[in-house]
Amino acid sequence: VKFPSFDLVPWLNEAKGVKYDLANSAAPPPKIEDLGIDMNKTPLGYANIWGFPELRELVAETYGVDEGEILLSSGTQEATFLALATLIKPGDKVAAEVPSYPPIFNLPLGIGARLIPIKRTFKSGFAIDPDEVERALIAGAKAVIITSPHNPSGRALAEPRLRELCELVERYKSHLIVDEIYKEMMPKPPELARHLSERAITVSGVSKAYGLGGARVGWALSDRKHVKEMRLAKDYVSVSNSTHGEMLAIAALKNRDKILRKNRKHIQKNLATVERWMRSQSAMKWAKPDGATISFPKLPAGVKSMDFGKKALKKGLLMAPGKYFGLENHMRLTYGCQEGELKAGLKVLGKLLEGMN
Ligand SMILES: Cc1ncc(COP(=O)(O)O)c(C=O)c1O
Secondary structure, eight states, X not given: OOOOOOTHHHHHHSOXXXXXXXXXXXXXXXXXXXXXXOGGGOOOSOOOTTOOHHHHHHHHHHHTOOGGGEEEESSHHXXXXXXXXXXXXXXXEEEEEESSOHHHHHHHHHTTOEEEEEEOOTTTTTOOOHHHHHHHHHTTEEEEEEESSOTXXXXXXXXXXXXXXXXXXXXXXXXXXXXXXTGGGSSSOOOOGGGTOTTEEEEEESSSSSOOGGGOOEEEEOOHHHHHHHHHHHHTTTSSOOHHHHHHHHHHHHTHHHHHHHHHHHHHHHHHHHHHHHHHOSSOBOOOXXXXXXXXXXXXXXXXXXXXXXXXXXXXEEOEEGXXXXXXXXXXXXXXXXXXXXXXXXHHHHHHHTTOO
């Protein structure tokens, strides 16, 4: 196994002097006191390898699946890894969207598969073209992997388009893995992929909409056979999740309405701020996102995302360069942060763009 480099992580992790973080895509985390749990009561030994039964029950109930159809994973990323690794073997073809969150198109390569890129372009509002997916399936793609809402653009597939992709993977006996980690941020989230087809797998977790990235709890929703295979593979990777993390996830799901209501309000307000800012300038163009914390505006012609990213960082503004997502001349602009930080960050961004178009 040889994984391609994942340069977005050191860019975010090692950034110095950040005053305005417009690169963080998570909603603000809840406070422990608001979750109403006593972490002192967390069992410290091994828990149930498949996760606390209470957490499995809560995920089953919340997302409308049976308990045997849930893999509880150490973060969403592990769910994506295990879902794909158990569906394909080295040499198989995998279709993955580009641009995307880097593991979506790099994971297949790491596992030894051959990548068929599915292009999402600014011109099409980052839509997925079903004809392109069908061509990949005709070429033999064993799995199709996408995000919805799309990281980096924040565009979500409406249910009819998602259904169309489900029908395609059914027709060609392939699988559709949809990373839906941002979906619950939307005011009215469209149906989960898992509910639309036996061949669709939803991966998600508590890191973004619930703001609990530190809990390291995610899940894959799939059929029983696939879940058994993923659980077996997890035995070789992380064995079980952290008991502390699962306690936090249980509390988050029990307080789901309260947390999501608060976070959606926060995100909608910030989105309105970014939208106003977008209208106030003409150097950057965007495809308005569908309600998550992420957007992917286009820079003025010829401006390289790394150059712009470095220039912004010198002013204390952290954004993620498009290059890391597989598309130059764009920057990912996120707005999970507090309103004051967002407004100040946008002011800096405006100054940097002055005279550029
Ligand atoms: C699309 C997407 N999937 C997965 C992850 C990672 O999720 P987790 O921290 O739950 O492993 C991220 C984090 O940025 C993401 O953007």
